[in-house]
Amino acid sequence: xxxxxxxxxxxxxxxxxxxxxxxxxxxxxxxxxxxxxxxxxxxxxxxxxxxxxxxxxxxxxxxxxxxxxxxxxxxxxxxxxxxxxxxxxxxxxxxxxxxxxxxxxxxxxxxxxxxxxxxxxxxxxxxxxxxxxxxxxxxxxxxxxxxxxxxxxxxxxxxxxxxxxxxxxxxxxxxxxxxxxxxxxxxxxxxxxxxxxxxxxxxxxxxxxxxxxxxxxxxxxxxxxxxxxxxxxxxxxxxxxxxxxxxxxxxxxxxxxxxxxxxxxxxxxxxxxxxxxxxxxxxxxxxxxxxxxxxxxxxxxxxxxxxxxxxxxxxxxxxxxxxxxxxxxxxxxxxxxxxxxxxxxxxxxxxxxxxxxxxxxxxxxxxxxxxxxxxxxxxxxxxxxxxxxxxxxxxxxxxxxxxxxxxxxx
Amino acid sequence: xxxxxxxxxxxxxxxxxxxxxxxxxxxxxxxxxxxxxxxxxxxxxxxxxxxxxxxxxxxxxxxxxxxxxxxxxxxxxxxxxxxxxxxx
Numbered sequence: 001x002x003x004x005x006x007x008x009x010x011x012x013x014x015x016x017x018x019x020x021x022x023x024x025x026x027x028x029x030x031x032x033x034x035x036x037x038x039x040x041x042x043x044x045x046x047x048x049x050x051x052x053x054x055x056x057x058x059x060x061x062x063x064x065x066x067x068x069x070x071x072x073x074x075x076x077x078x079x080x081x082x083x084x085x086x087x088x089x090x091x092x093x094x095x096x097x098x099x100x101x102x103x104x105x106x107x108x109x110x111x112x113x114x115x116x117x118x119x120x121x122x123x124x125x126x127x128x129x130x131x132x133x134x135x136x137x138x139x140x141x142x143x144x145x146x147x148x149x150x151x152x153x154x155x156x157x158x159x160x161x162x163x164x165x166x167x168x169x170x171x172x173x174x175x176x177x178x179x180x181x182x183x184x185x186x187x188x189x190x191x192x193x194x195x196x197x198x199x200x201x202x203x204x205x206x207x208x209x210x211x212x213x214x215x216x217x218x219x220x221x222x223x224x225x226x227x228x229x230x231x232x233x234x235x236x237x238x239x240x241x242x243x244x245x246x247x248x249x250x251x252x253x254x255x256x257x258x259x260x261x262x263x264x265x266x267x268x269x270x271x272x273x274x275x276x277x278x279x280x281x282x283x284x285x286x287x288x289x290x291x292x293x294x295x296x297x298x299x300x301x302x303x304x305x306x307x308x309x310x311x312x313x314x315x316x317x318x319x320x321x322x323x324x325x326x327x328x329x330x331x332x333x334x335x336x337x338x339x340x341x342x343x344x345x346x347x348x349x350x351x352x353x354x355x356x357x358x359x360x361x362x363x364x365x366x367x368x369x370x371x372x373x374x375x376x377x378x379x380x381x382x383x384x385x386x387x388x389x390x391x392x393x394x395x396x397x398x399x400x401x402x403x404x405x406x407x408x409x410x
Numbered sequence: 411x412x413x414x415x416x417x418x419x420x421x422x423x424x425x426x427x428x429x430x431x432x433x434x435x436x437x438x439x440x441x442x443x444x445x446x447x448x449x450x451x452x453x454x455x456x457x458x459x460x461x462x463x464x465x466x467x468x469x470x471x472x473x474x475x476x477x478x479x480x481x482x483x484x485x486x487x488x489x490x491x492x493x494x495x496x497x498x
Contacts, residue, residue: 028451031495382458
């Protein structure tokens with residue numbers, strides 16, 4: 001079925017905070033504004049850069065470089081460790097101000113929101129899209145600080161809104177509609193399209209598609225059968241034309257944590273200590289959100305670039321101890337011939353707790369009650385006040401981090 | 411250069427009933443008084459049931475940046491970090 005380009009008014013907004021972590025640090029500290037700043041996982045030479053200010057980006061300092069590489073490019077690079085509480089505070093403030101305009105505010109990550117303005121009071125009052133965008137930018141300066149800039153993009157679907165938000169950085173306000181769609185695609189490359197990575201680009205190239213305009217003009221049949229081999233071709237066909245296909249919001253499927261070891265090791269006792277801390281963090285989030293889990297997954301990356309990854313399905317996991325023992329079971333099977341450099345674990349098969357009675361209630365085998373009591377102590381006196389003995393002296397190991405993906409624990 | 415301090419400091423705080431804001435005004439640290447200039451960011455953090463306010467600000471001369479924590483449980487002020495805005 002052929003579909004024309006959507007002529008709907010582009011009332012979906014995509015808004016993101018520019019270089020969020022670095023810019024929030026510059027907002028907080030006026031002395032580092034207009035200077036090259038990087039927020040890195042660690043401020044040691046091997047620490048990975050997570051965000052760079054525009055001044056740093058303009059010199060080629062970007063996400064994924066090490067601190068040493070960044071400093072090689074610019075010795076005056078200011079390196080800071082992340083301050084997750086500040087970024088979450090900015091995330092919440094941005095959400096609150098967007099909710100003044102419409103209730104349809106969906107968080108995509110710590111620094112991005114999709115806002116559906118269709119039928120909103122702002123639109124009904126007759127304000128233009130550019131006017132609304134400018135008003136929001138002024139609100140951001142007022143609520144988050146004068147140095148904070150956001151990119152605003154308008155489109156008739158999420159894809160075009162995100163594409164628009166990625167243009168004219170660092171303080172963009174771009175509208176893509178049926179009138180300028182072809183002109184916008186004409187200025188871009190395939191890799192500029194959100195969701196098109198190098199593998200998709202190669203697939204498109206193999207079918208003679210080298211530009212976004214050729215992509216747009218490709219028949220549905222070509223996309224479905226030759227390029228994407230299935231329903232994805234249809235989705236791209238609609239997406240490129242401004243029809244909404246990305247509204248499905250998937251619920252949480254797992255809770256997990258990962259850790260890049262500052263000291264590589266193959267010492268099983270040290271690895272178990274790290275797993276205990278990750279299990280406690282995972283367990284706290286699992287229980288806070290009211291879930292129990294049905295399985296665990298562990299993956300290890302070794303110094304020699306080999307990889308170990310195993311999952312285990314189990315009855316029901318709720319307490320930190322249960323999670324820890326299950327992951328240790330997987331660790332026991334791992335070949336520890338080389339030192340571990342990276343450790344990741346998660347629990348999956350989530351089930352909402354419905355308060356089922358426990359056979360061992362009130363006995364020393366009642367792990368649920370112990371976990372809840374321990375959580376209450378930590379809720380009251382602070383994280384890791386009460387910890388298993390194996391976690392002694394681990395206060396500054398595995399710090400609080402901000403995930404790049406969606407912010408789910410709201 | 412950014413330096414972790416974690417020392418309790420004396421602070422003069424000012425509350426404006428008109429603007430409904432309470433902000434640090436003067437910081438006294440190691441015998442020197444610093445008048446507060448621009449407040450870059452203010453946010454709250456929780457540690458268990460203890461709520462603290464974090465103020466990140468520069469002194470009026472623009473020489474130093476301070477990260478101050480105000481513990482609402484015991485009403486103590488802690489100077490957490492100081493920086494001169496340079497990398498080293």
